[in-house]
Amino acid sequence: MRAMPIPSDHPLLLRIVDDLATHGWSQQNLFLPLALTGELAAECRKRAAEGELAPAAVGRGPASEVREGIRGDHIQWLEPGQADACDSYLSLMDSLREALNRGLFLGLEDFESHFALYPPGAFYRRHVDRFRDDDRRMVSAVIYLNDAWMPEHGGQLRMYLEDDAAHDVDPVGGCLVVFLSGQVPHEVLPATRERLSLTGWFRRRGNDPF
Ligand code: OGA
Ligand code: MN
Secondary structure (H helix, E strand, O other): OOOOOOOOOOHHHHHHHHHHHHHOEEEEOOOOOHHHHHHHHHHHHHHHHOOOOEEOOEOOHHHOEOOOOOEOOEEEEOOOOOOHHHHHHHHHHHHHHHHHHHHHOOOEEEEEEEEEEEOOOOOEEEEOOOEOOEOOEEEEEEEEOEOOOOHHHEOOEEEEOHHHOEEEEOOEOOOEEEEEOOOOOEEEOOEOOOEEEEEEEEEEOOOOOO
């Protein structure tokens, strides 16, 4: 199914922009339509079954390496034109990118995103979503794809906000979390069941002349 594009001045997007401007993060529990969440989850599972997801690496470029003691998820980067559900997601994120640019003057030029599957017991230790040698990532956006997730399943996203106060998000299907990539340390707690998500980053243009 290809969902209708939404305009960049949609009230939901304006709320996210406002949250980011005032707090540096936003949580929208009912962001994705249920049908699209289901299709994206099915697409993620299909790719996993076909062996297309690979252990995620830590770091960037030649120095990147798989370290399960830091992060244990399996990922696949998204490309446009592969599946209608993925294209609907990318179109939604593009509307959000426009809304962010209009409201916050961030100059966001592109969006990179991947499916992530955490097997039971996998986690991602506390980190910030920005590389030491590359500050193009400005805003992180995570959408969860899990059916009937209960708090006792674990797998919370734990964000460390002002004064290091922790805010936990259950990875419930359809929920979107957005935060400033360079400013919000966070971690993924281990879960008792498989945990699916789509994680992406809005990027501004780099200083790199090449
Ligand atoms: C990440 C990340 C959070 C989540 O992939 O960098 O922090 O809740 N993901 O999946
Ligand atoms: Mn992260």
